[in-house]
Amino acid sequence: MPDLWMPGAQRLDVGNHAPTDGGPAKAIAHITWDRNATAAKPVDLVSYTNLRSYFAGGGAGVAPHILWDPFEGHFTQFVPANSRSKSLADAAGGTRTNRAGSVVLQIEALFFPYCRVGTKVYPRLVDTPCKGWAELQAWVHSWGVPNVWPMGHPADFASHRSESVWETKAGWYAHSQVPENDHQDPGSWPNFVGAPAPSTPKYEPFPGAGFFRAGRRSPVIAAMHKRLVAEGCGRYQSDANADVWGSGDERSYAAWQRKLGYVGSAADGLPGPTSWSKLHVPNV
Numbered sequence: 001m002p003d004l005w006m007p008g009a010q011r012l013d014v015g016n017h018a019p020t021d022g023g024p025a026k027a028i029a030h031i032t033w034d035r036n037a038t039a040a041k042p043v044d045l046v047s048y049t050n051l052r053s054y055f056a057g058g059g060a061g062v063a064p065h066i067l068w069d070p071f072e073g074h075f076t077q078f079v080p081a082n083s084r085s086k087s088l089a090d091a092a093g094g095t096r097t098n099r100a101g102s103v104v105l106q107i108e109a110l111f112f113p114y115c116r117v118g119t120k121v122y123p124r125l126v127d128t129p130c131k132g133w134a135e136l137q138a139w140v141h142s143w144g145v146p147n148v149w150p151m152g153h154p155a156d157f158a159s160h161r162s163e164s165v166w167e168t169k170a171g172w173y174a175h176s177q178v179p180e181n182d183h184q185d186p187g188s189w190p191n192f193v194g195a196p197a198p199s200t201p202k203y204e205p206f207p208g209a210g211f212f213r214a215g216r217r218s219p220v221i222a223a224m225h226k227r228l229v230a231e232g233c234g235r236y237q238s239d240a241n242a243d244v245w246g247s248g249d250e251r252s253y254a255a256w257q258r259k260l261g262y263v264g265s266a267a268d269g270l271p272g273p274t275s276w277s278k279l280h281v282p283n284v
Contacts, residue, residue: 011077028104030183032067033112223282254267
């Protein structure tokens, strides 16, 4: 039998163990996202000790299986692998989330976008050293979780959810891919050790109409902002919070749509797949 407790991880058992339902083995990728930062205003990373104390104390009710520090390679485990943890929203009577598999191993990486460690700022989790990832991947795999992403390797902060895939496919899932949940993390995740790196498109694919809503924060929006300005369509009053969708983005995108020849309601400032593809937003 695989190890119930990850070798090398500190064990802080918070109790409240409960079985899973059986079915496709899964692992869920989260980031702690305990601060909001931007490229213009990075914020110091919250300490691993603080997050560990939170999950072992007041946050025990939402503790994952594993808290992972990708900067130093530290791990703390709060429940054994054969128990569900409770890091996912799970509506009564709906699709099972925390229990939906032979295992549902939940991993919280200590990270938020544009965190600062020393003098260096890290926009994405994959920009960190990702220390300990090989050991973490191996332990998760030992529980029957295949090295695949049934809904795609996470590459943005958009929701990509399919209840049918969730219920039938084993593998790794981003928090943004789990039914009944509204979080959009982790934004990125390291490649599987020994697997070829997936090809990265030159331009950002259209993230879907639902991505563009007030308050949405994403490096994709910051990259779009720069492209609109470069095309002479910037209608922004300020460059502050350039990675957050707001009224300035809507005005600027409407100017881009008019530049392409759209008129009336077709130039409403909400991106569509055709106008987006012509803007050539670089992949971030």
